[in-house]
Amino acid sequence: MKVLDVGCGLDPQGTHNCDVLVQCDAPNLIEVDGVHLPYPDNFFDKVVSHHVIEHLHYHPEIFFLELLRVTKHIVHLTMPHKLSRSAKSPTHTLYFDTDFWHNLCRKHRLCYRLLLHYSFRSTDTFSFGMGIGKWFRWRGHRLPILTLPNIDLDVMVFKNGDYEKYISNRKALGLKDKFT
Secondary structure (H helix, E strand, O other): OOEEEEEOOOOOOOOOOOOOOOOOOOOOOEEOOOOOOOOOOOEEEEEEEEEOOHHOOOHHHHHHHHHHHHHEEEEEEEEOOOHHHHHOOOOOOEOOHHHHHHHHHHOOOOOEEEEEEOOOOOOOOOOOOOOOOOOEOOOOOOOOOEEEEEEEEEEEEOOHHHHHHHHHHHHHHHOOOOOO
């Protein structure tokens, strides 16, 4: 299975890897940006890009369509949700929510799955002027309302009806799919 990791940084995970700045000595690592990938159409089985798209200085659809061009089956992206505390980093230039991905995938008639990951740390607090003692329940836990969550948005996009194949293969292996 050929996997391209775009924006791999110091931890390349794919059989092929690329980044705008090569920071480590890894096999199959090239220095290239995400909109001019030197690969033919449908070259990879899967393309992954984790926490890269929020740093772009151009429209994310250009980046996304280039990743889609070089994959046969799946594009898997991870980024902070626009309401996440990590989205407020000074290096982030773009902010995403589920509506952006719904609209983009519908526009290009693509099958997709979205998943939100929430995490809380008691040391990360933000005051919204609600006072001490306000609580809310999240997955059975009682949390102070002053806690600002870290929310990651996971997007999996499937080409050519590959979602059904993906699910049936995972079920055949006895694996649970976090996207179903």
